Amino acid sequence: EIDTGPRPSPARPLSVIAHRGASVAAPEHTLAAYRRAIEEGADGLECDVRLTADGHLVCVHDRRVNRTSNGRGAVSALELADLAALDFGSWKDRDADPYESPDTVTDVDARADDPERTSVLTLERLLQLVAEAPRPVELAIETKHPTRWAGQVEQRLLELLDRHRPTTPVRVMSFSARSLHRVRAAAPHLPTVYLMQLLLPRHRDGRLPPGVRIAGPSMRILRAHPDYVDRAHQAGNQVHVWTVDDPADVELCARLGVDAVITNRPRQVRAQLDEL
Numbered sequence: 001e002i003d004t005g006p007r008p009s010p011a012r013p014l015s016v017i018a019h020r021g022a023s024v025a026a027p028e029h030t031l032a033a034y035r036r037a038i039e040e041g042a043d044g045l046e047c048d049v050r051l052t053a054d055g056h057l058v059c060v061h062d063r064r065v066n067r068t069s070n071g072r073g074a075v076s077a078l079e080l081a082d083l084a085a086l087d088f089g090s091w092k093d094r095d096a097d098p099y100e101s102p103d104t105v106t107d108v109d110a111r112a113d114d115p116e117r118t119s120v121l122t123l124e125r126l127l128q129l130v131a132e133a134p135r136p137v138e139l140a141i142e143t144k145h146p147t148r149w150a151g152q153v154e155q156r157l158l159e160l161l162d163r164h165r166p167t168t169p170v171r172v173m174s175f176s177a178r179s180l181h182r183v184r185a186a187a188p189h190l191p192t193v194y195l196m197q198l199l200l201p202r203h204r205d206g207r208l209p210p211g212v213r214i215a216g217p218s219m220r221i222l223r224a225h226p227d228y229v230d231r232a233h234q235a236g237n238q239v240h241v242w243t244v245d246d247p248a249d250v251e252l253c254a255r256l257g258v259d260a261v262i263t264n265r266p267r268q269v270r271a272q273l274d275e276l
């Protein structure tokens, strides 16, 4: 047998986090999208949370429901019962996967009568799904526009986590350092992720707001500043990158040694990483 010499030690595993669920294959932020993400082998689930007029946290990305439902208006102006009457799935027709050949149509389960595909999803229901999952699944929860609620989003979020006590890793992400500060002040044990759309000069050396140990740069930042990953690691921080759908970006993230990629297409990204 030929001695090929010592093998390189295996790289630290790169987590695949499903962005809004498996949101190429199913309508974003629906129970169907998260179930699908678990089936597709995602290590974790990402979701955005907003507060309804009657104080429920729901998984919706935009300020308004107009894009992802058949209703109109701001989530903050609607009650949970109003949202429950809307269809959050039918807007998504069979979608081509932009990174597969033009003829490839993603296998979208388009049953319009499936409530898991059309109903608004509460964070509480998502926590139940994670608790029932057949294997451990992480949860990365992003607080959206928390400043206008003067801490209520974080308070409600921490109450829910306290009640459900997930046994798998949970972290809170935000573009708002103030939101993360509130979370840390009330729950210092909970990991926080500082999301970045731009790499500000004060963060170029890999440092983050006090107490935050995970950087969440956009893929655009990473392409422009590939040395950022080493700097963050040297500063003792992890790097979770969004949104990593393009195979070339997946490869770059793996090469740079990022800790997690947040993607709309977990199955394909998992398969690509397994081949590397």
Ligand code: G3P
Binding pocket: 019, 046, 048, 061, 142, 195, 216, 242, 262
């Ligand atoms: O995971 C972070 C990423 O989701 C932030 O961007 O606009 O998709 O919430 P956005």
Ligand code: CA
Binding pocket: 046, 047, 048, 142
């Ligand atoms: Ca998000």
